[in-house]
Amino acid sequence: MPSQHQSHRLRSGRYSEEGQIYLLTVVVNNRQPVLSGFEAGRLVVDAFRKAQQEQSANSLAFVVMPDHFHWLIELKSMPLRTLMGRTKSRTTVALNRLLQREGSLWQSGFHDRAIRKEEDLQAVARYIVANPLRAGLVDKVGDYPLWDAIWL
Structure with missing residues (x-):
């Protein structure tokens, strides 16, 4: 596992470019399966749709797993860091309300x-969409x- 210093160095090369396609992954704190319920997962999907409505990103593909998500986007009108900050913030507020919990939800x-x-x-x-199949959550995507x- 990278040290804090190494982890920072990895992020320092991050570059946001409008029109660039990115594969994004965000993980729940301590890999808790808080997204395993359909309603909880739909709140994350709603945040993806909100980003598209705001023309921040074009959503190309996604999967919401019990403890993380993968999101393939074409970046539009804002820096990647801002898009992810808003998405994580929106989902934290909505999921905390739904799950009657407090505090941070996502790993930094x-x-x-x-x-x-x-x-x-x-x-x-x-x-991306075959992730649940590989994880043994379903027999068919x-x-x-x-x-x-x-595309599907």
Whole structure:
């Protein structure tokens, strides 16, 4: 595990570019499965849709797992750090209300990977939405309710 100093160094190279495609991953504190219920997961999906409505990002694919989410986006009108801050804040408020809990929900920071133009976006999306299958949560991708992709 990287030290605090190394972790900071990894984030210092982060660059937000409008129109760039990013794969984003955010993890719940202590990997608690607070998103395992359908209603809780839908609140995260609502935050993705809100970002799209505000023209902050185009949502290309996502999956909400019990303790994290993956979100493939095309960044639009705001820096990546701002988009993720708003998304994490919105979901924390909504989920704390739903789950009658207090305090922070997400681990600090987030993981982002810029997708190169030559990468197959549909393959990245298939990898994202197959996450519940690989985790053994379902036998078929279509059986999992908390995913979407513009190509499928």
